[in-house]
Amino acid sequence: xxxxxxxxxxxxxxxxxxxxxxxxLVPMLASVEFSLRDVNDTHSLVSWKxxxxxxxxxETLTTSLWVAFGTVALTLILMVPTxxxxxxxxxxxxxxxxxxxxxxxxxxxxxxxxxxxxVFRDVPEVISGTPVILVLEYVILALPxxxxxxxAGLTAIALPTLVEAARSLGASWPAVLLRVxxxxxxxxxxxxxxxxxxxxxxxxxxxxxxxxxxxxVWTVSTGQSEAGVSVxxxxxxxxxxxxxxxxxxxxxxxxxxxxxxxxxxxxxRGHS
Amino acid sequence: xxxxxxxxxAGVADPAPAAVPARPLPKRVAAWVTGxxxxxxxxxxxxxxxxxxxxxxxxxxxxDNDGVFTTExxxxxxxxxxGRSFVTSIELSALxxxxxxxxxxxxxxxxxxxxxxxxxxxxxxxxxxxxANFGGVPLAFAFIATxxxxxxxxxxxxALGFDIYAGGFSLFAFTGIAIVYVYFQIPLMVxxxxxxxxxxxxxxxxxxxxxxxxxxxxxRHIAGPVLLPPFMASLLLLFANSxxxxxxxxxxxxxxxxxxxxxxxxxxxxxxxxDQQNLGKALGLGMIVVVAIVMSIYNWMQRRTSRWLG
Numbered sequence: 001x002x003x004x005x006x007x008x009x010x011x012x013x014x015x016x017x018x019x020x021x022x023x024x025l026v027p028m029l030a031s032v033e034f035s036l037r038d039v040n041d042t043h044s045l046v047s048w049k050x051x052x053x054x055x056x057x058x059e060t061l062t063t064s065l066w067v068a069f070g071t072v073a074l075t076l077i078l079m080v081p082t083x084x085x086x087x088x089x090x091x092x093x094x095x096x097x098x099x100x101x102x103x104x105x106x107x108x109x110x111x112x113x114x115x116x117x118x119v120f121r122d123v124p125e126v127i128s129g130t131p132v133i134l135v136l137e138y139v140i141l142a143l144p145x146x147x148x149x150x151x152a153g154l155t156a157i158a159l160p161t162l163v164e165a166a167r168s169l170g171a172s173w174p175a176v177l178l179r180v181x182x183x184x185x186x187x188x189x190x191x192x193x194x195x196x197x198x199x200x201x202x203x204x205x206x207x208x209x210x211x212x213x214x215x216x217v218w219t220v221s222t223g224q225s226e227a228g229v230s231v232x233x234x235x236x237x238x239x240x241x242x243x244x245x246x247x248x249x250x251x252x253x254x255x256x257x258x259x260x261x262x263x264x265x266x267x268x269r270g271h272s
Numbered sequence: 273x274x275x276x277x278x279x280x281x282a283g284v285a286d287p288a289p290a291a292v293p294a295r296p297l298p299k300r301v302a303a304w305v306t307g308x309x310x311x312x313x314x315x316x317x318x319x320x321x322x323x324x325x326x327x328x329x330x331x332x333x334x335x336d337n338d339g340v341f342t343t344e345x346x347x348x349x350x351x352x353x354x355g356r357s358f359v360t361s362i363e364l365s366a367l368x369x370x371x372x373x374x375x376x377x378x379x380x381x382x383x384x385x386x387x388x389x390x391x392x393x394x395x396x397x398x399x400x401x402x403x404a405n406f407g408g409v410p411l412a413f414a415f416i417a418t419x420x421x422x423x424x425x426x427x428x429x430x431a432l433g434f435d436i437y438a439g440g441f442s443l444f445a446f447t448g449i450a451i452v453y454v455y456f457q458i459p460l461m462v463x464x465x466x467x468x469x470x471x472x473x474x475x476x477x478x479x480x481x482x483x484x485x486x487x488x489x490x491x492r493h494i495a496g497p498v499l500l501p502p503f504m505a506s507l508l509l510l511f512a513n514s515x516x517x518x519x520x521x522x523x524x525x526x527x528x529x530x531x532x533x534x535x536x537x538x539x540x541x542x543x544x545x546x547d548q549q550n551l552g553k554a555l556g557l558g559m560i561v562v563v564a565i566v567m568s569i570y571n572w573m574q575r576r577t578s579r580w581l582g
Contacts, residue, residue, distance in 0.1 A: 034417030085310030108516035115325025
């Protein structure tokens with residue numbers, strides 16, 4: 001193509017990106033300003049200081065982190081063997097597992113929690129009265145992402161060859177899973193784990209209806225009396241999760257390049 | 273660990289013959305179980321923690337407080353008050369899905385024009401992941417700081433002579449909720465639509481140009497028809513996403529705007545008369561039906577997509 005039109009396209013692209021950038025940044029900057037407000041149109045760090053004294057912050061954060069850890073662990077223990085087994089032994093069942101895994105997209109969380117209240121009404125307090133029930137149900141909410149991430153990861157490697165090689169060298173099945181399969185789909189496992197984490201740290205519907213004191217529930221209830229503190233906490237949590245995801249994308253991005261570079265050089269986009 | 277070893281045994285015990293001769297029924301059942309044993313933990317787990325709750329909702333929708341069959345809940349769920357909340361929910365979801373899909377597609381296309389390993393791509397993909405999956409509650413507060421009655425944008429507009437709250441706007445009503453929803457719908461669109469845009473081959477454009485097609489003709493006859501199914505599929509996913517959303521609307525309005533998830537939430541939390549125990553389940557069934565219709569259209573669209581963009 002001729003130079004002027006390419007240049008015009010570049011200008012237009014950056015104009016669009018800038019507009020979207022402004023749109024997405026305004027609420028973030030507004031949050032910064034809001035969290036710094038003090039009485040009579042002055043600004044100070046008072047909300048951020050109050051944040052540390054606010055009762056419940058560390059307790060609820062700890063609860064949420066434990067729930068997140070439990071969810072990630074249980075999800076991987078359940079799904080890595082299942083998806084590997086299906087890929088290896090019964091490829092025809094992939095559609096079935098995929099179908100079930102995507103079902104939570106059809107069931108709104110507020111509906112699921114309605115049923116959870118009925119089903120687990122009579123189980124021991126240890127399960128229904130503690131965040132254990134959240135772990136068990138968050139595994140379900142995370143299934144769609146988890147399945148897609150693991151399925152994509154396993155499709156991209158030569159699973160049967162790797163497993164046959166390991167088995168013929170005498171590895172047991174657990175060893176195959178832990179020392180051959182998992183390291184090869186490391187970035188898929190990380191991706192699934194991260195999305196689980198983000199989901200748990202932000203989930204409000206189930207936690208609030210089941211009356212659990214998690215971090216998002218605390219944020220909302222604090223916001224009703226101390227708006228400044230809640231805005232500060234929200235901003236902080238968005239930033240932390242964003243940084244985690246950004247670091248993850250740097251790490252997996254580099255890995256991806258290492259693998260693909262020697263096989264197929266990326267076709268140049270700016271063909272003349 | 274137990275799951276691992278069960279799976280492992282299945283692998284060893286699996287005879288895997290190519291052609292199985294006809295066998296008596298008990299043996300065939302046993303063969304089915306050994307053949308699917310790696311799937312049993314998964315099926316059991318989803319059965320208990322997903323299947324059972326959904327079943328109880330569907331069952332409860334047709335029962336009164338004493339467990340006797342009735343269609344009263346369903347009738348009530350479609351009555352004036354709740355019927356209107358379905359309409360409001362569907363309107364909100366449709367509006368935010370269309371806006372999110374259009375702007376999200378524009379953003380995704382612009383981002384694809386930047387360097388594949390560049391900073392812009394990484395920032396956009398990370399930010400999309402955060403806002404689409406994590407956003408609910410934090411976003412509600414970010415918007416209170418922005419467009420709430422004492423938010424900075426509201427104050428700036430008032431200083432400029434546009435008092436939006438005097439003009440009837442409220443962050444805590446339909447328009448306000450729609451603005452916040454679009455803020456997480458755009459990132460979701462970027463996530464789900466980018467793979468389709470990446471699947472477009474440069475060769476298709478080159479071939480069209482070589483044959484003398486104008487830019488309009490390329491979009492009208494090639495890119496448009498190829499991208500339309502994935503675009504519609506993404507739009508439907510966005511619809512389902514905002515239709516199910518509860519946290520954002522609740523954190524913003526504490527339940528004032530009559531959306532179906534909010535109504536169910538207040539029925540479950542016991543803010544209602546006791547003889548309506550199962551009304552929430554009937555509303556829930558209604559939501560499942562709406563989302564199921566939308567998602568089956570989505571599936572059908574997806575199958576058409578994979579023909580070209582795999």
